[in-house]
Amino acid sequence: MDLLTEKFAKLGVDSAPGQEKLQGETKLDLRGCRLPGTPVDFSHGDVDAFEPLPGSKEAFDAGYLEGGRQAYTEYRGSASIRVDVAEKLSAFTGAKIDPAKNVILTPGTQGALFLAMGAMAARGDRVAIVEPDYFANRKLAEFFECTIVPVQMRYFESEHESGLDLRELEEAFRSGVKLFLFSNPNNPTGAVYSDREIRQIAALARAYGVSLIVDELYSRQLFDGRGYTHLCALEEGPEEMVTIIGPSKTESLSGYRLGAAFGSEAVIARMEKLQAIVSLRAAGYCQAVFKVWFAEPEGFMERRILEHQAIRDALVKTFRAVPGVRVRPADAGSYLFVQLPPLDVSIGEFVKIVRRLADVTVTPGTEFGPGFTDSFRINFSQDKTAALAAVDRLLAVMERYRRS
Amino acid sequence: MDLLTEKFAKLGVDSAPGQEKLQGETKLDLRGCRLPGTPVDFSHGDVDAFEPLPGSKEAFDAGYLEGGRQAYTEYRGSASIRVDVAEKLSAFTGAKIDPAKNVILTPGTQGALFLAMGAMAARGDRVAIVEPDYFANRKLAEFFECTIVPVQMRYFESEHESGLDLRELEEAFRSGVKLFLFSNPNNPTGAVYSDREIRQIAALARAYGVSLIVDELYSRQLFDGRGYTHLCALEEGPEEMVTIIGPSKTESLSGYRLGAAFGSEAVIARMEKLQAIVSLRAAGYCQAVFKVWFAEPEGFMERRILEHQAIRDALVKTFRAVPGVRVRPADAGSYLFVQLPPLDVSIGEFVKIVRRLADVTVTPGTEFGPGFTDSFRINFSQDKTAALAAVDRLLAVMERYRRS
Structure with a gap:
């Protein structure tokens, strides 16, 4: 393998956040029917839900x-x-x-x-x-x-x-x-x-x-x-x-x-x-x-932080209610890194399945280190109601793949 | 010298177009007085003279x-x-x-x-x-x-x-x-x-x-x-x-x-x-x-091209009137690469001197290949009157350094 082929083989982007649309049609082990609901793309924040800084x-x-x-x-x-x-x-x-x-x-x-x-x-x-x-x-x-x-x-x-x-x-x-x-x-x-x-x-x-x-x-x-x-x-x-x-x-x-x-x-x-x-x-x-930047109207940042904190709390509560699911509440930022119980499919497949069955996009843990084969990341800077419903759908799909 | 030092030693930007403001104060062989006039930065096109595409x-x-x-x-x-x-x-x-x-x-x-x-x-x-x-x-x-x-x-x-x-x-x-x-x-x-x-x-x-x-x-x-x-x-x-x-x-x-x-x-x-x-x-x-892009109003591009062609023609005429100065009229684009007669100073010094004495910024030929020690580049996408006056000043300064 020449130098360039080797170099670029390591630089996959197919699973990178925002790139999911480019994934080819792979054969997936789809179980059960599609779950309808507002599509949520947790791969990045939603700037329509949290709008750009005023001015x-x-x-x-x-x-x-x-x-x-x-x-x-x-x-x-x-x-x-x-x-x-x-x-x-x-x-x-x-x-x-x-x-x-x-x-x-x-x-x-x-x-x-x-x-x-x-x-x-x-x-x-x-x-x-x-x-x-x-x-x-x-x-x-x-x-x-x-x-x-x-x-x-x-x-x-x-x-x-x-x-x-x-x-x-x-x-x-x-x-x-x-x-x-x-x-x-x-x-x-x-x-x-x-x-x-x-x-x-x-x-x-x-x-x-x-x-x-x-x-x-x-x-x-x-x-x-x-x-x-x-x-x-x-x-x-x-x-x-x-x-x-x-x-x-x-x-x-x-x-x-x-x-x-x-x-x-x-x-x-x-x-x-x-x-x-x-x-x-x-x-x-x-x-x-x-x-x-750093010149926001008084109270703007405080409000934005509290709004994110509330979404975090609601999502952490939802995840923690499910046996075998673990999550550390974020101290800051708008990511949660969620660990799942053993599944019948790999995390890469699970992510694609959830996208197909629940219209929910998350990023597989393996993007963050080769060992995170049981985790995924979400960016919870989203519309709160849509995000909670999306996580419910994701967890419902997850149950279909839980290793018995 | 370590790898990085070596690599970055080759990546100078001080003479690169647009970077002239960052040049330190070097001691220059300044001859004669400053020539007043509208400053012209020939290192890039002037988007105030030729405005962004309509729409x-x-x-x-x-x-x-x-x-x-x-x-x-x-x-x-x-x-x-x-x-x-x-x-x-x-x-x-x-x-x-x-x-x-x-x-x-x-x-x-x-x-x-x-x-x-x-x-x-x-x-x-x-x-x-x-x-x-x-x-x-x-x-x-x-x-x-x-x-x-x-x-x-x-x-x-x-x-x-x-x-x-x-x-x-x-x-x-x-x-x-x-x-x-x-x-x-x-x-x-x-x-x-x-x-x-x-x-x-x-x-x-x-x-x-x-x-x-x-x-x-x-x-x-x-x-x-x-x-x-x-x-x-x-x-x-x-x-x-x-x-x-x-x-x-x-x-x-x-x-x-x-x-x-x-x-x-x-x-x-x-x-x-x-x-x-x-x-x-x-x-x-x-x-x-x-x-x-590629959806310009009818006649817009044709007009813009003719305007640039007219500036090119006027500048080429000015340069060619000076003994020892050579220039090939551009077939396209908005650059002229001008060759000067032998001077008492290097092209790097000349460019700095012209900036100091005539408020005219041009790019030394050595940016385009190590051998071009007698040339400089100008981007003539400029206000025509200002550009012609600036080139007159540049040539007047040049005469002070012509090798006798």
């Missing part, structure tokens, strides 16, 4: 009217918008961010993640990745021909911590890991790392000279008044690190494809060089939408 | 109103928009394009180029690149750790052809080149490949099993009623090829970051896998703007 479209319109100046920004993003974003992210995280040196605007946080990996991980490097964690993390490591060193998160065994195995992490770092990439809150479980965990990750990274990429995409949507420690603000952090965040999730601005990365000057400089050949810049007119 | 903003607004369906498209782009784009590109080029298999929408043509290179060129592959050609082509080959095999274009020595050295191209193909990437019309010279040249490239690619990436970004803006042969429409083409095009140039839609690639099904599939980890998709709302 976002007006900000776009103003950007468009600026004309050429807004259409052609520096590759790292418009200078004046970087000033605004750096100030807001400094206030939010406590990190020092020089808009000229420490921040880059990207096409979505996916764009930021790709650039950060490309700037920090070379072919052959050992990269530590949490299991479970965001599916693209593994794919990126594979694309850049790195060796993945998995570290387990025991998310069912700890309540006020993420459950990351810190001894395993240190073992990985000792084995020569160059880069540790993780999401906090964790995607797919919604687990938030405790202050103790974050401080220990920072100390270990510094001690072993490991670089960090911290994906804080969902860090604004914390439930139950929970605390959150931004690693980037700690004195004891590592020499080289980048934090990634963006307005695509809680803020529902995904249609504009906006993200931001901030951190070490040298890494940001490399990320810009890479962005120059990857996509030039985040769409110029869209960059103007950053203005409404 | 583009309304198309965006409609996309925004579609909500979630438009915000979250498949990674390769919205299915219905792909149907529309495939139909329009089929009609334009004569190629057969199945919207389900042969086309992907990308964040700008830069995005398409990156994905195509990533999907078609593996580490260690030999990649043929024209000199001069678009600066990112070389950088992409270097990023993907390919070996660049340069092929010369003698653009001053041929009028109805590009002047590509086809014997050198065959030599390169015979030496084991895997991929040939070129822009037509050529960027930076504006030279259009003749029917004979295109047919021979196609035949050579097929004979030697070479894959092709043809960047047709400027192929709608042909001057003087010139013909144009789309390689993708030829029967005798190679097995694997991708054509790249987008509405950022003639159509002035750059602020939305839209591009498209079409071609071999297997390559498009790989490009989508790569897009999934690079940036997910072209901004969802922006994709809606594709609707106005």
Whole structure:
């Protein structure tokens, strides 16, 4: 097999969220009749149920009217918008961010993640990745021909911590890991790392000279008044690190494809060089939408968080009422990672069956680590009534496949 | 030097178009006083002088109103928009394009180029690149750790052809080149490949099993009623090829970051896998703007082409009036690649000096190939009066540095 064939064989997208429509017609073990109801796509949030931040479209319109100046920004993003974003992210995280040196605007946080990996991980490097964690993390490591060193998160065994195995992490770092990439809150479980965990990750990274990429995409949507420690603000952090965040999730601005990365000057400089050949810049007119980020009307974010918390609670209750089904309530974000009892079909087949019989789309656990053959992820940023009914249908279908 | 340092050392962006603001203050051999006048940035087109296609903003607004369906498209782009784009590109080029298999929408043509290179060129592959050609082509080959095999274009020595050295191209193909990437019309010279040249490239690619990436970004803006042969429409083409095009140039839609690639099904599939980890998709709302592309009001494109042709003619006349200055009139597009007489300063210094003394930004020839130490590129999609005055200032500054 040639290099490219090998590389792309590892980069499947058929089961990736949002790609389900492209799945070919496979023969499935369909049991029982279709269950009617409003189709729900849990693979991503529903921006019709939770609308884009107020004023976002007006900000776009103003950007468009600026004309050429807004259409052609520096590759790292418009200078004046970087000033605004750096100030807001400094206030939010406590990190020092020089808009000229420490921040880059990207096409979505996916764009930021790709650039950060490309700037920090070379072919052959050992990269530590949490299991479970965001599916693209593994794919990126594979694309850049790195060796993945998995570290387990025991998310069912700890309540006020993420459950990351810190001894395993240190073992990985000792084995020569160059880069540790993780999401906090964790995607797919919604687990938030405790202050103790974050401080220990920072100390270990510094001690072993490991670089960090911290994906804080969902860090604004914390439930139950929970605390959150931004690693980037700690004195004891590592020499080289980048934090990634963006307005695509809680803020529902995904249609504009906006993200931001901030951190070490040298890494940001490399990320810009890479962005120059990857996509030039985040769409110029869209960059103007950053203005409404962290400038929401009073009470808006609090309300949005409470609404999500209520959906979480209702769904957790529903799942937990079913014998053999396990779920850890998300500390933050809008994902639930649900474990099922043994079934007669694989998780890949189950996901396709549920889509066919119940019009419900979920993402198989195996996207988040090879071992999660009994789990699936849902994004519960949905219309509450539709989401609850969809989960009822999913569970009804599940019963037809429960291994006896 | 470690792998990453080496890789990024080759990816300079300081002299890249649009990045000039980030250049540090260097000590320059400044001769004479500043020449006042309207600043002109020839590094890219001026979308205030040539406005975005009529109806583009309304198309965006409609996309925004579609909500979630438009915000979250498949990674390769919205299915219905792909149907529309495939139909329009089929009609334009004569190629057969199945919207389900042969086309992907990308964040700008830069995005398409990156994905195509990533999907078609593996580490260690030999990649043929024209000199001069678009600066990112070389950088992409270097990023993907390919070996660049340069092929010369003698653009001053041929009028109805590009002047590509086809014997050198065959030599390169015979030496084991895997991929040939070129822009037509050529960027930076504006030279259009003749029917004979295109047919021979196609035949050579097929004979030697070479894959092709043809960047047709400027192929709608042909001057003087010139013909144009789309390689993708030829029967005798190679097995694997991708054509790249987008509405950022003639159509002035750059602020939305839209591009498209079409071609071999297997390559498009790989490009989508790569897009999934690079940036997910072209901004969802922006994709809606594709609707106005190739659907311009009657006479609009013809008028725009004539306006550019008039600017080209006026600038060519101005340049040619100066002893030692050479320029080939662009057959298409909006670039001129101007050769200067021997100067006391390098082209890199000259470009910085002109920016400082005359408020005129141009791109040094060395971005388009290491040998072009006596040339610079301008994008003449500008306000005509301002552009002519700016070139006068540039030439006045030039005289102060002419080697005696």
